[in-house]
Amino acid sequence: MSKEHTEKRIVYSPEGDPIEVNPLQDYFCEDLPEVHKASSIAILENFRNWARSRSLWVLGFGTGCGAIEMRPLMTPKFDAYRYGIQWRPTPRQADVFVVSGYLSVKTLKRVIRTYEQMQGPKYVMALGSCTINGGMYWDSYNTINRLDYYLPVDVYVAGCMPRPEALLAGFDQLKKIIREGRGEGYNKYAEEFAWYKANQKKIIKDWDMPDYNW
Amino acid sequence: MKEIIDRLQELYPIGDFKQQNKSLALITVDKDKAVDFITRLKNEEGFLHLSIITAVDWLEKNKFQLSYLINNPTTKNSFVVRVMIDRENAEMFSIHHLWEQAATYQRELKEMFGIDFPGSPGVDKPFILEGWHEIPPYRRDFDTKNYSEETYFPREGRTKNVPAEYMKQKLYPDE
């Protein structure tokens, strides 16, 4: 969209009084994320982690060519449902964000926004060499080289592209991480928010959203 | 194809006719006559369809080559009309009045090569890049590797291998 919608503008109230609208401030919550401590009751937290690991709701957002590799997971051949993995169409209800392949700067902006809109605890699984070190786009003018500078990645699945089996293995790894209580990527993101944001803002030049997208 | 060119030869200075294959011919036209020529092809020779406008950066010759691929849907023939323009302050006449979709190609060329098409609708609006401030990235004098290394936090330890050799070494290390 063009810039004019993010700049300040004047509208007039029904009585004709001018009202200044600052889109970024007025439309979006400006607060920054907070760290949410795990429950101090170990058994409760373990139980919760177990439930989290058995119910992984994946955000269906095809970011790169890996998107095509995710579809077979739903088919009878791989049937990821049996592990409690389901696809959700909205970030609000999803737990796992599968970044499925290369990320251009433009896509990264959407990925960050979507990630921030998910509710914690939330996990990021990055697919393919493109997200690890740029892959075949390592010297591209417009594709990021490594995702972990911008988002806290829990699991990398290597390959170009990784096959669905590899994805399943990745999910298995993610479950293990969650069950061990290490799936606190979103807390890390909150803790090192400034660093992440600086990295993000370094490459996303027209930053037209608040620092944290609630 | 040849006949058309022979017929038009007198009217337009057409150089470098090259019959690529049965239904595709490449020709070069002067910048000033290009729009006129394309208009004629469209209006009188039945080349009704503009397939693409693209550009090649001849850095050494200090030229941009614009290629208009136009197609005659009845005879299934296509021309690539090539126009050489100066690289400095690159500018070309817009043909959006002939084909509306040309405006989109021209917008892309403006963004990626910096070739201006005065009068083309929305030509100055960003097309796919958001917030690009460097020189246009498709120009050959833009060092994309350097840019990427400076910008995108390259991961250390990345090595490059020739796939055939690497796999051979990996799979059959003894040979």
Add this chain to the structure above:
Amino acid sequence: MVDPIYIVAVLLGISFSLGFIGKKSENIAGILSLLALGFTTLVSAQWFYNFVTADIETYHIFTTAFKPPFSINLMMGKEEALFTMMINAIGLFGGLYMFDRLKAAGKNSFIALLMLIMGLNVVVMTRDLFNLFVFLEISSIAVAGLIVLTQNTKSISAGFKFMIATGIISGLLLLGIAFIYNYAGSLNIDHILTQNLEAAKGLSIAIFFLMIAIVLEMKPFPANGWGLDVYSSAESGVSSLLSSAYATATVFVLMKLLPFAPENLQFLIAAIGIITFVFSNLMGMRQDNPNRMLGYSSISQIGLLAAVIGISSVIGEYTYFIVISILISHFLAKSGLFWIAGIVKQESIKNWSVLRSNKLLLVLFGVFIFALTGLPPFPGFFGKWELVMHLAETKNFIWIFAVLIGSFFEVVYMFRWLGYAVKNDIIIETKLKAKIHQIIPLLLFAAAAFGAGYYVSSEHPYASLINYLPLAVALGFAFIEFLPVFIKNTLAIAAMAAYFYFNYESYNELQVIFAAIFIIGGILTLIAGYAYKGKRQGFYPFALMMFAGLIGLVEATTTLEFFFAWELMTIGSYFLILRGKKSIKHALSYILFSIGGAYLILAGFGLAAIGKPDISIGILSNIELYAPWIFGLLAIGFMTKTASIGLHIWLPGAHAEAEADVSPMVSAILLKAGVFGLIMLFLAMGEQFIGNISFAYILSWVGVITALMGNMMAAFQEDAKRLLAYSSIGALGYVLFGLSLMSHLGWLTAISFSVTHFMFKALLFLAIGGVVWRLKTKDMYKMGGLIKKMPFSFISVLIGIIVLAGVPPLTGFAGKWLFFQAVVEKQWFLQGAVLFFSGIIAFLYCFRLIHSIFLGQPKDEHRNVKEAPFWILVPQYAILMVIMLFSMLPNSLLKPIGDMLMPYFPDGAITWDGQMATTALGYWNGKTVMFIVVGVFAIVFGWLVFMNRNAKKVKQFNIGYAAERPFLPETTHYAFNFFAPYKKAIGFLVAPGITNFWHRVDEGAHSVSDKFTKIYNGNAQSYLIHIVAFILVIYLISFGGF
């Protein structure tokens, strides 16, 4: 007492002596003439006063030593006194009104005026035929002299046409008189009448000429082009003289000479009159020039009088009452209107918005329009009532139809005119200034209109029973218009509260319920009026007039009182509706449907009174003749007010454009008047049948379709108030259906739903009105997210729609539950299912209403809007309390209504056990439902709060938007064409078929009107041909055995 001959003497003397006055002394001439006219007015007034009070004997004036028939004699009776008084008064006040015009034209114009009045006086008083002719000629010459007061092509050629036409007519008159003399040997009217002339051969042709000349003087359709041209081109004051004085005199001549005519000729005259009435009014509809329009109206009114006089043998002794009351209305109103037209001086009625610059003139204008169209409390109302009653009594149904349709046409153009004056957008900068000598006659005539109304009603045996107190209070508010809103509002509320407090004990249960809806509801909505600043002129008199009408309906014991109140309510509400923005069209269609409906009611009452000794409401319950007709007429009449399908098109616009507190008044309260009428009708008449089909069955389908269509159309509205207006249509469909069930449960549903509908619709209209007040737009898609700005309004709307949708546990469910019990009991399942369907459709618009306005994305413009005004919230929360009470304790509402219905429908009542209602089919306990729902809600809420105690508050664009971000609230708020798929599926059902139908009726009437007016092509010879052809046709009809 002064001898009436002095009237003639003084007028003649002064006009002769004016000739001796010097050329420059017009002032003296004018004052002298006015003094003379004042004197004559006093003389005739004195005579009239004595006739009324002292019942003195008729006085004869003999001009010579011979007694009649050998000499000319004049007579002064009660009628003569009245008519001469009217003529002299119009002479006096018309002269006063035109004083500077006459003065400018020279003293001869005063002479012309005096001669005209003198001539007409003699015309009224004389008993000699030739004398009559002479003075008619003198009058018409005087008129011709006055016409050229305005010297332009139009008026001069009009005057020429007038002279030629009256020349021919008077020639005929003279011919008739000559032949009468030939056969009767006398010129004295009384003498001729006393002779037995039946045998005299050839006399009938003489009488024919005489009568046809008199009829032609009354300008019958179509031989009246000459008169119209004079009306439209002459000076307004002259037109008023022509219309009021000249026509009054001709009416009297017709009355005087009528005994000459054999019965069939009398009927022919009546037929000519009624045709003139209908067609002139029809043609009046397309007029744009006010004077010409008034001309058509004058002609039509005189036609009506001719008709009434013509059938006086049928009507009997009441002819006099009818003629006088209609004539006085016409006389006062028409002169007033002509005078105002003379002050306004606009060629097109569309430009009459200029009248708004002078409030006094505007008020007077309204008074005259109402007086003219026969609305209460003016004398024409009683005349029309009595006329219809007598026509019905003698079973002249076609006449009733003609009278009502003609009156209706008149209402069309008069109210269009009024609407333009009060509300048209055309702004004309000039400020109207009326001179004092122009205002005085207007004021006096307006006052006289009220006075005459009161006098006429006091003469009438039933009209004298009407309770004028509420109306007087309402009119009283017109005199305190200068006070600020706060005081007036308080006074209005106090007046209504006091009235209810002192009277409610005398009501029966049904009356109490409706009086409560009308008055308590009225008070609640009036409270919202405190939110207005300034004076709010023109609101309180009409609001109170509407409430006066409503309370009059409840209190009515006779059909006349009922009809009086009905019309009163219509007038009041018409002005309330007219106050809104862009209301001009809607107010017109409202008044047209209302008056149309009122005429049906009038006809129904007329039929009902056949063969009955009195006109009490009770006569409806024992009707032998025409019962289905009466029922149908009354039901359709009442259904115009309940806006049943087919008659609903006035409602949406009228309610939507009204002000914040007027919408609930007209929607929540006024519609109940129709319901009350229907209830009264059903109670009195029970079930009626056409063939084998019960009316109730037909009405049930009408109700069902109304509910379905109303609700469905509501779902597709973009305008919030329009949505609610359509919803009212739907809700009234429910009520109609409930009533048509004719069972205890059905009626319980209908009446309790009326109460509930009052509550939630007042609530919603007030809340939405408050929102519109702040946002200054009614389009829902322009709103959004207002819950944070207007939480109190939101709660009102939320509760309102829950009640509307009938979702338990709130009281709206009571209506749905009862209704279903009633349907199953009656076994009208198809209607029941459709009605249920429409109830579900109510969800659609309920949701749309609350979503588009209060939820979703707030708009930037509305960031600083405040909560709706406090005083608009107060009545809402008062209603909310009552809703909650009724929800918790449903029997506090339902049981009294049920008890009230016991005498009428003893079977199938609900049995109550605490709050537990049980019918033959099912049961329902409002209290436990409430407790359970609240209990579960509280527990779940507690659980949710426990789970989500630290939820992060976010702002409007923090939504998962497919990885993008919204940019503008306008493009993110999904509100426009909200039910697009639904429209795609069944939108064809709500194609505006009915609206188109009425539009076609409207256009048809206007094009017919247009066609007919084309006969008046402006050519004097065409007019002469009309006259000659008219004479021939009438001759052939009366003698040729046509």
Add this chain to the structure above:
Amino acid sequence: MQNIGIEQISLAVGFILLLIGIWGMLSQKNILKIIVSFTIFETGLNVILVVIGYIRNKTAPILDTTELQTNTAEKIVDPIPQALVLTSIVIGLGVTALLLVYALKMHKEKKSLLINDYKDTKW
């Protein structure tokens, strides 16, 4: 046909004049001719009026000779119609004068005496 006397002839003449007047008013386009037709119409009317009072073989009701002063009623025609005619003529004069004034004024306005030119007010 011995009944046909002066009164019948006069009556017929009167009616014929009347009809001619009406015909003239309806057919003539010139305003002056219309007015002339109107006077013809009036004349016819007056003739009829006189005829009505006429009784054959009786004299005018002017009592100038002495013989008329006895049994007057048997010797004179009905005087009333004659009186009426006088009044009627006077009125006719007034009307005609007024019509002519109108014609004058109309001519001043439009410089035309054709009745068809004066159709400003219609419908």
Add this chain to the structure above:
Amino acid sequence: MDPLIKQILFALLTIFIVLNYGLIVQGIVRKIGARVGRRYGIPFYQPYIDIIKNYSKRTRISHGIMYYIAPVFRLTGGIGLLLFIPVIFGNNMFQNFSFSGDLLLILYFQFFGVLGMALGAAESGHPNSAIGVSRGLSQVTAYELPLTLGVLSLAVQYNTLNVSEIVAAQQGGILNWSFFTNPLASIALLLAFLAAMGRSPFDVVLAPQEIPIGPPTEFHSGFLGVLQLNRAIFPIAKLILFMNLLFGGATNWGELIIKTFFIYMWSVFVGVAFPRFRVDQSVRWYLGVPLIIGVAAVVVSKFF
């Protein structure tokens, strides 16, 4: 024990049973759906895990007060509906609170939660929520018509609107069920039932692909957990109602579970076999064949 307290305890017991049954049957139905697609499918207890997971989310956001309490409306609607339906025939305690109202109360109370939820969804400000509600309401109007006609037909047949009495009238053998005694009404009701359950082909309200799951698109964490509880209870309440109306009710929990399961299967079978309707299509469809059947049912039961 105070009878009121006893009643409340039994009500809680009913809720507990129905909740668990609802969750399990949800899992089983999804498993069946998977098996139809030749997948292995989720474990039958997956719905439990999902609910626990949603409750154990650590962050949540709120769009406003209506948004906040919408799930409460929804669950109150579900539980209330369940409590107003007599569950086990012949057992006084498991009649729950059905003494508060008859069939009409039940029919109208279903909208309580729907309306509340719609309001909350609308307050989230998400256009997809509003679109979903628009579709949902449109569809509701359509299928309510055959539903009403069917219910009316039954009301005529049994001359009562009391659910318990309707159940009582069907006792004494399979052939006494309304399903057999009033087949037309049953067909109308069962066709309406398809959309009432919101499964394919009438699941355009949620439409995950176009308007990501429609009205609840912004609900998450604990809010979603509450909604999921309702999604377990509400369909079962409807199933019990249909069982009571058409299939003779249940005299014990076992019978209830078997009968409701098979009724549920009807919508599952249709759902796995047919693709989704657009809203206007489903509206028109319901105003076609099912409506005619409904009218026929009423006419037949009124005149025969």
